[in-house]
Amino acid sequence: xxxxxxxxxxxxxxxxxxxxxxxxxxxxxxxxxxxxxxxxxxxxxxxxxxxxxxxxxxxxxxxxxxxxxxxxxxxxxxxxxxxxxxxxxxxxxxxxxxxxxxxxxxxxxxxxxxxxxxxxxxxxxxxxxxxxxxxxxxxxxxxxxxxxxxxxxxxxxxxxxxxxxxxxxxxxxxxxxxxxxxxxxxxxxxxxxxxxxxxxxxxxxxxxxxxxxxxxxxxxxxxxxxxxxxxxxxxxxxxxxxxxxxxxxxxxxxxxxxxxxxxxxxxx
Amino acid sequence: xxxxxxxxxxxxxxxxxxxxxxxxxxxxxxxxxxxxxxxxxxxxxxxxxxxxxxxxxxxxxxxxxxxxxxxxxxxxxxxxxxxxxxxxxxxxxxxxxxxxxxxxxxxxxxxxxxxxxxxxxxxxxxxxxxxxxxxxxxxxxxxxxxxxxxxxxxxxxxxxxxxxxxxxxxxxxxxxxxxxxxxxxxxxxxxxxxxxxxxxxxxxxxxxxxxxxxxxxxxxxxxxxxxxxxxxxxxxxxxxxxxxxxxxxxxxxxxxxxxxxxxxxxxxxxxxxxxxxxxxxxxxxx
Numbered sequence: 337x338x339x340x341x342x343x344x345x346x347x348x349x350x351x352x353x354x355x356x357x358x359x360x361x362x363x364x365x366x367x368x369x370x371x372x373x374x375x376x377x378x379x380x381x382x383x384x385x386x387x388x389x390x391x392x393x394x395x396x397x398x399x400x401x402x403x404x405x406x407x408x409x410x411x412x413x414x415x416x417x418x419x420x421x422x423x424x425x426x427x428x429x430x431x432x433x434x435x436x437x438x439x440x441x442x443x444x445x446x447x448x449x450x451x452x453x454x455x456x457x458x459x460x461x462x463x464x465x466x467x468x469x470x471x472x473x474x475x476x477x478x479x480x481x482x483x484x485x486x487x488x489x490x491x492x493x494x495x496x497x498x499x500x501x502x503x504x505x506x507x508x509x510x511x512x513x514x515x516x517x518x519x520x521x522x523x524x525x526x527x528x529x530x531x532x533x534x535x536x537x538x539x540x541x542x543x544x545x546x547x548x549x550x551x552x553x554x555x556x557x558x559x560x561x562x563x564x565x566x567x568x569x570x571x572x573x574x575x576x577x578x579x580x581x582x583x584x585x586x587x588x589x590x591x592x593x594x595x596x597x598x599x600x601x602x603x604x
Numbered sequence: 605x606x607x608x609x610x611x612x613x614x615x616x617x618x619x620x621x622x623x624x625x626x627x628x629x630x631x632x633x634x635x636x637x638x639x640x641x642x643x644x645x646x647x648x649x650x651x652x653x654x655x656x657x658x659x660x661x662x663x664x665x666x667x668x669x670x671x672x673x674x675x676x677x678x679x680x681x682x683x684x685x686x687x688x689x690x691x692x693x694x695x696x697x698x699x700x701x702x703x704x705x706x707x708x709x710x711x712x713x714x715x716x717x718x719x720x721x722x723x724x725x726x727x728x729x730x731x732x733x734x735x736x737x738x739x740x741x742x743x744x745x746x747x748x749x750x751x752x753x754x755x756x757x758x759x760x761x762x763x764x765x766x767x768x769x770x771x772x773x774x775x776x777x778x779x780x781x782x783x784x785x786x787x788x789x790x791x792x793x794x795x796x797x798x799x800x801x802x803x804x805x806x807x808x809x810x811x812x813x814x815x816x817x818x819x820x821x822x823x824x825x826x827x828x829x830x831x832x833x834x835x836x837x838x839x840x841x842x843x844x845x846x847x848x849x850x851x852x853x854x855x856x857x858x859x860x861x862x863x864x865x866x867x868x869x870x871x872x873x874x875x876x877x878x879x880x881x882x883x884x885x886x887x888x889x890x
Contacts, residue, residue: 501708564688
């Protein structure tokens with residue numbers, strides 16, 4: 337069962353969004369998030385929501401998958417909204433004992449909630465339509481210029497992709513060790529938190545030892561296959577921009593322009 | 605010219621104490637001299653700790669000898685400038701399939717070696733396709749390695765080495781963690797590479813059944829090469845092999861026992877067919 341765990345939350349299907357270069361999606365998501373923080377009016381949020389809705393439709397990913405990401409931060413959102421609701425100074429609308437809800441508070445809380453919702457759905461749209469592999473590749477390519485300042489971009493990307501590859505293997509190993517320790521009388525389920533934490537020791541120690549051994553073997557195998565860092569390496573799947581990617585950048589630029597222009601008009 | 609040439613090569617593992625000083629030396633390989641001709645299929649046998657894996661790591665320049673020299677395709681492995689050429693020429697497949705697959709997709713893993721060598725993108729794809737076809741794994745090119753069986757993973761590892769276009773492949777107990785079917789597939793793939801592509805194969809193993817097709821068998825014990833010869837020559841010395849704590853193939857053992865109890869059979873029978881043929885010859889006479 338443990339083998340079935342999928343990494344990230346990639347949703348396998350064919351769509352325009354899935355076909356886009358991962359760099360476009362990374363830049364796009366970042367721009368979108370920034371745009372949410374720049375905009376400060378309801379018309380802007382409406383535009384952002386419409387833009388996101390179109391993207392979701394284009395992605396062919398069922399909407400419930402986006403909501404999944406929301407559940408984890410629902411508490412945080414409610415907390416932030418409540419704080420904003422009560423603590424923003426302004427004209428009081430409702431008074432409860434010493435607390436007061438102000439008109440500015442309501443607006444602030446609503447904005448906060450909308451902003452967070454769009455932000456989370458927007459970024460999960462990226463992880464739903466891009467494999468972790470492509471994301472790593474895209475990151476490596478986008479951060480490429482930092483190599484000049486001795487930032488180990490290639491190495492970090494390689495580490496990320498190896499980590500992704502080994503997660504299922506180590507999970508399987510954990511499962512095996514757990515069963516072996518249960519067979520020897522280990523008890524992982526009962527007792528209070530402290531006892532449970534202590535029970536993890538006989539699981540974690542062999543797991544770490546095994547992980548180090550694997551790392552050693554893997555390093556040897558990589559060296560045997562002529563791995564010597566990013567220098568002079570070619571790519572089997574180089575990232576190349578296609579027409580669609582340029583179009584996506586154009587759409588992104590239009591979205592930003594419209595958003596800014598709309599904001600200005602509202603101010604006049 | 606010989607593809608692999610070692611002369612009076614020895615290797616010491618050095619044990620360090622807590623302060624990082626050399627506390628003890630263990631000689632893992634003693635004075636090994638061997639020469640391998642291009643296109644040969646060499647099998648190296650030996651029980652645990654006989655030095656066979658250490659020897660294998662020398663061919664790929666993962667280790668360099670403490671004394672003596674190792675020359676692969678005309679290049680001395682002790683010279684640091686030759687390391688990458690040597691590794692490209694002599695590929696290596698390890699025991700645990702999980703710990704040598706780097707890619708998250710089969711084809712990406714096979715492309716890892718050529719990527720490191722700086723091969724142009726289009727040629728990488730060509731090499732990946734060829735290599736996967738050569739080991740019969742082309743249909744699985746889009747799979748995640750985690751979804752493959754041990755034997756399939758090991759064949760992907762072989763393809764990964766093959767894509768680097770080596771002249772020689774060292775297989776260090778590639779079948780130790782596999783089930784019998786996976787073992788057969790891997791050995792079949794290695795033999796095919798040897799016969800079809802003419803790649804020199806060094807197979808390190810402790811399964812006797814896998815060495816009967818080799819041109820030459822080396823038996824190692826205590827870091828030394830103690831026996832050397834064709835499989836037939838080696839397996840005719842059943843007593844000597846037992847001394848070295850090695851088994852002989854079951855058929856060979858059966859023939860040996862039959863001979864001991866009086867049947868006129870030749871020494872070193874390797875396959876069931878051979879034994880059957882010999883027994884037929886014996887049969888009517890009795």
